Amino acid sequence: MRILSGIQISLNPNWKKFRETVLSRYRQADIDVEIKPVLDIINASESFVTLSSCAGRIVVMDMPNFGDKKNSVFLGKWHQPPEFSEVMEAILKGQRQTWFMMHPPIIHVACRSLFDAFDLLEIAKRSGFRRSGLISQKKFAIEIASQERVEMLVAENGELLMNEKALKRNFELSVEKLKKSRERIFKFSRTFEEYFL
Numbered sequence: 194m195r196i197l198s199g200i201q202i203s204l205n206p207n208w209k210k211f212r213e214t215v216l217s218r219y220r221q222a223d224i225d226v227e228i229k230p231v232l233d234i235i236n237a238s239e240s241f242v243t244l245s246s247c248a249g250r251i252v253v254m255d256m257p258n259f260g261d262k263k264n265s266v267f268l269g270k271w272h273q274p275p276e277f278s279e280v281m282e283a284i285l286k287g288q289r290q291t292w293f294m295m296h297p298p299i300i301h302v303a304c305r306s307l308f309d310a311f312d313l314l315e316i317a318k319r320s321g322f323r324r325s326g327l328i329s330q331k332k333f334a335i336e337i338a339s340q341e342r343v344e345m346l347v348a349e350n351g352e353l354l355m356n357e358k359a360l361k362r363n364f365e366l367s368v369e370k371l372k373k374s375r376e377r378i379f380k381f382s383r384t385f386e387e388y389f390l
Contacts, residue, residue, distance in 0.1 A: 205333065208305045212242045215303065219243065225272055227375065228298060231382040235302060238389045240309045244301040244334060248272055249371050251364075252294040253283035259290060259346070274368040277361050284348055284360070291348035293360075295367035297341045297374040304333040313337075316388055320381035339377060341370040 205211065216236060224232065227248035235241050250272050256265035268291070269275070269283030284291055304310040310333045317325040317337045324338045345363060348354055 205305055211303070211332075212239075212305075215242045215244065227272055228300070228378065231378055232300070234382045234386055234390070235300070238385075240305040240389065241313065242303050244303055244332075246300045247296065247298060249298040249374055250296050251275060251280070251367060251371065252292075252296065253280060253287070253347075254292045254294065255287045255289050256292065257289050259292065259344075274371065277364050280364055281357070281360070284353070285351075287348045288351055289349070290346055293343070293345045293347045293363070293367075295341070295343035295371055297339045297371070298378045300337040300378075301328065302335055302337065303329075304335065307333050309333065310335050312388070313385075316384050317381060320384050321377045322381060337381070339374045341374045343367045343370065 219232070219236065219242075225246065225248035228246050232243045232246055235243050250270060251274065252267065252271075253269040254265050255268050256262075268286050269280060271279070280293065284293065302313060304313060307330075310327060314325055314327070314335055317335070322337050322339050324340050325336060328334050328336045343363070343366075346354060347360060353360070
C-alpha cells in the first residue's frame with residue numbers, strides 16, 4: 194500500500210492475472226498499425242496494460258439525428274488521410290444528416306494502482322493530452338485523449354450545406370489536426386519510455 198497526499202492507495206490484488214488476460218487478447222486483436230508501436234511501449238511496463246485504442250481517423254457518417262449511433266451508417270472511414278475527392282464522394286452518398294468528422298487518437302489504459310494512474314496522467318498531460326482523465330476507479334483506468342476534434346454537418350437530405358471550397362479547406366485543416374495529434378502521441382510514447390521503462 195502506498196500513500197499519496199494522505200490517501201491510502203492499495204495495489205490491485207488481481208493485477209497480474211488481469212494484465213495477462215488482457216495482453217493475451219491484445220496479441221490476437223486487429224490493432225491500428227499507426228498506433229501499435231505506442232501500445233507496445235505502454236504494454237512493456239508491468240504497471241500498465243492497454244484496453245482499447247484508436248489511432249485517430251477521418252469519418253463521413255449518415256445519421257437520422259446527431260448522436261444516433263445505432264441507426265448511423267459509415268459512408269467513409271480512413272485511418273490515413275484520404276484524398277479530398279474520396280471524402281466528397283462519400284458525402285454525396287448521404288441521404289439524411291451527413292457529418293464530416295475527425296476523431297483524434299485515443300488510448301484507454303488500466304493501471305496497477307491509483308498511484309500509477311496519477312503518474313501516467315501526469316505524463317499524458319505533459320505531452321499535450323489535456324483531456325485525459327480517470328474513467329474507472331475499479332480498474333484504475335485512464336483515457337488518454339487530445340482536444341483536436343472536428344464534427345460538422347456538411348449535407349442534409351442529399352444536399353450540401355456549404356460550398357466545395359469551404360469543405361475542402363475544413364478537410365485540409367482536419368488532416369493537419371490529425372497529423373498534429375499523432376505527433377503528440379509519439380511524443381507521449383517517448384516520455385513514457387524515459388519515465389517508466
